[in-house]
Amino acid sequence: MKKITVIFLLVCTTIFAQTADEKQLRSIYDAALTDGMAYNWLDHLSNQIGGRLSGSVEAQQAVDYTKKELEKLGVDRVYLQPVMVPRWVRGLPEYANILSEDGTTTSVPICALGGSVATSALGLKANVIEVKSIKELEELGKEKIEGKIVFFNRPMNPKDIVTFTAYGGCVDQRYSGAAEAGKFGAVGVIVRSVNLRLDDYPHTGSMSYGDTPVKNRIPAAAISTNGAELLATALKLNPNTKFFFKQNCKQYDDVQSYNVIAEIKGSTYPNEIIVVGGHLDSWDLGDGSHDDGAGVVQSMDVLRLIKASGYKPKRTIRAVLFMNEENGLRGGNKYAQVAKSKNENHIFALESDAGGFSPRGFSFDCSTENFEQVESWRNLFKPYLIHLFEKGGSGADVGPLKKDNIVLAGLRPDSQRYFDHHHAANDTFEHVNKRELELGAATMTSLVYLFDKYGIVTSKKIKG
């Protein structure tokens, strides 16, 4: 009889908890969809400030603006965490031409890759060798490559359902192409934009010369997908087709910048910290609305929605707006380093850096036990069409927090449109849908609420 009573009580508790959680999620989503601030904040970040490359005036404006807005929320603490960041400047104009042997010149859209050196003041003109991979480069060897511009033209695989998989399958060309081609005597590198569409936008992004000495560094630019198709066709018609490009980019000394941090102090376990974040810097071509203005304003809205719902967090919840994700990850590294030096106990960190599109779920970097815990919450998210709970990567900025007994997670919005805009001039405000952005903020807030309420499982025990 006693056993039955215990079971009865357990069932009642579960039902009651479930109902309370259901109500809490409903009120979070309601608040986000009727009274959200994310879209207005994004409007300002995108349209009043614009592209926010690390070390730029705009990046500093974004620090000042978000700090001020976070202060208005009346949370317990808002502060700046100093971090030195690289400063790379595009230095327009940049342009390129395909030069046929008959003297015809065809202009094609390019943009310098972030971190690239400039061409000479007169630009760079050379024959072109097209390759589909770094491996192919190695097979061709110095004889075929020396003195030429290497044209990396491997497209994204359209068969990958999640476009981030296709991105992962291509981005080595952009990141390491110049360093690798330089080893074989190439004089420059042109990389097909990492974009699934055929259009006229060149997509920039970070690249690294690795340990290539400064004097051996060769300029690298992205070409639009239409431009890449044109160049490939021109080379097929005549392998002697030349390519000309000019870019004026320059790397300056590191400058002072900041992560922007706001926190609500936990009422019961203030030393257990939950982080939610996105990155405040963006590339310079567009206004960084999807990458990652969306993640920034969603993270800010998590704090606001928690306060608005009247929920008092047991644990400390921090929104961290990381600086310099795009070309250095200095902010993410600095945050983790300071956390470690202070012996802070982070239990959960959630990043939104995959665009402001309709949220579909989360990807988790955690133990099997912790993943089971998350899966037990799956039904709570069903009314909001959140269905994707999978193990996988979290995000670049929260990654450095990895240790035992932490759950790292990334918001997973619908990915189909993301690379149409990623790092290009059309990553702009009008391509973000207000409701999709708000649903993302509500979805993040809901998961933060659940981790705050239940803590993380350690050794099969939930600390509540």
Next chain:
Amino acid sequence: MKKITVIFLLVCTTIFAQTADEKQLRSIYDAALTDGMAYNWLDHLSNQIGGRLSGSVEAQQAVDYTKKELEKLGVDRVYLQPVMVPRWVRGLPEYANILSEDGTTTSVPICALGGSVATSALGLKANVIEVKSIKELEELGKEKIEGKIVFFNRPMNPKDIVTFTAYGGCVDQRYSGAAEAGKFGAVGVIVRSVNLRLDDYPHTGSMSYGDTPVKNRIPAAAISTNGAELLATALKLNPNTKFFFKQNCKQYDDVQSYNVIAEIKGSTYPNEIIVVGGHLDSWDLGDGSHDDGAGVVQSMDVLRLIKASGYKPKRTIRAVLFMNEENGLRGGNKYAQVAKSKNENHIFALESDAGGFSPRGFSFDCSTENFEQVESWRNLFKPYLIHLFEKGGSGADVGPLKKDNIVLAGLRPDSQRYFDHHHAANDTFEHVNKRELELGAATMTSLVYLFDKYGIVTSKKIKG
């Protein structure tokens, strides 16, 4: 021992079947994403033809174009099914002003509702009474309404996660507002556009006067959501604010039009018919890309993808491009009527009429048994992030086929952006993403394949 063998064989068969189905779905998705025709067809429908209101030249061009393209596919039969359709013409210009008592005139965007009568040649000017519902209209009564323009201003509910629910909660104002307001002596009706965003697009859509005698019909127009907010504020400041609008629309006699039908004949059960369709007509303000150019080209692509994958259907598969869904449903009714008169046995009908956005799943109008059958296929769709299998409505055009022993279904794409464009001038090609459209076509083809291969469950028995 014998029993174990049987179980073993059953398990093997299931595993084998699962693997074959997995492979078939993979090849369907691969073909759609690498070699799809849907986007090119939509480009032509949207950019070469444009808005295709029933009875218009463009609607006829769409009939001719899609018939010709379907003939190129080499299916067994392509034909036109005659149907008489209404012809309502907007007759530009149409415009409106808010008239303050101090003489200030503020222009606001309006559009006549489909089926509305015109104002007089001089336009209509009157005092305005704002209501939030038809019920409120009845409460106010003739005294407060007579001689006035009724302004229906109930917004969509942003808390509804699926925007079609919010649409359902508002659309009575548009559809029946004029008939109801006319009963109380109103002289005209202005309806807030059924749009979740605040913007400057008026959204048209069908309305009905019910049994109101022709001489008592009052003109009805939609106002943009920003316009509605402006008018509501003006009325709050001064209830004597007047409204002026002028529209020149006219209903003509019915004209001849067609459903476009293409079919692949079944190899084993040719008399069991599977239908997949969308509607060829659209409203006139935009180019009808999402509503329902997307559904049209996806339905066409289903036939193409089945042929391309080398699969030989056991049952007869028809793509039906319905005419006149928007303002009459004549095509859907005609198709069902002819099917009935020929005693055709339709077992499954799938409609795509909810936009060309990322597909999330399907809604099914069918028996519990049939729904269980569909649910058994759920895991096959997981790699494609198709997660939504729910009971509910199917679609307006396949609805008239309803009977016992048929499964009706509607494709359910992500709904967040749909009503930003629905029936408005911004329902245009550039708002359709190629991959999202293609994923929808592949998702539809996959379900058609499964119903073709396994048939529908009748009395707990699958006819294979």
